[in-house]
Each structure stands twice: as C-alpha cells, then as structure tokens.
Amino acid sequence: xxxxxxxxxxxxxxxxxxxxxxxxxxxxxxxxxxxxxxxxxxxxxxxxxxxxxxxxxxxxxxxxxxxxxxxxxxxxxxxxxxxxxxxxxxxxxxxxxxxxxxxxxxxxxxxxx
Numbered sequence: 118x119x120x121x122x123x124x125x126x127x128x129x130x131x132x133x134x135x136x137x138x139x140x141x142x143x144x145x146x147x148x149x150x151x152x153x154x155x156x157x158x159x160x161x162x163x164x165x166x167x168x169x170x171x172x173x174x175x176x177x178x179x180x181x182x183x184x185x186x187x188x189x190x191x192x193x194x195x196x197x198x199x200x201x202x203x204x205x206x207x208x209x210x211x212x213x214x215x216x217x218x219x220x221x222x223x224x225x226x227x228x229x230x
Contacts, residue, residue, distance in 0.1 A: 166201070170201050173197070178190065178192065178195055196217065205227070208227035212226055213225040
C-alpha cells in the first residue's frame, strides 16, 4: 500500500472509532439526571431550578424506603436523589431511588423531612 493511500484510511478509521464513544455517552449520566429523566412532566414541573440542585445519598433500604421501591430489590443500599425546593405541605420533597448500578430507577415518593 502506498503511503499516500494509508493516510486517508488512518484518518477515516480514527473518525469512525471516535464516533463510537458518542453512543456510549448516555450510560454516563449523573445519578440526578437518571432520576430526573424518570419523572413525569407534572413531577418535573415541581422542580423550580435545576435537577442538579438535588441531594444524592447512598442510603440503607429500611421499611420506609422498601415501601417505595421495587419489592424484588435484594440489595441493602440504594441511591436516594432528593430534589430540593419540591416540598409540598402534606408530603415533603420529591425523592427518587436509583440502584447502585446508577442507571436503574427503583421507585419514587416524597420524603418526610
């Protein structure tokens, strides 16, 4: 192969391989955005600022949490994403529970805090 033919092939190969990363970028969403994307339009309207204005914590699955998530969840910890400034008088702030894989939404509800 001539040197001049090799350079365009190398450039084309580089562009093709770099494009592969674009398809994987959805898997790298922050936990709060995974939680936000699971909300209904009405729930999204409750968030006055940004989904980034939330508190992400790893919490133990206790009775309160277990009642809000998938009954078949077998792990003892989950991520809790509490959206600030969504507090409603009778319920509390909107909370979404995400699996430790940081991709799977397990349930949602309102905090008593």
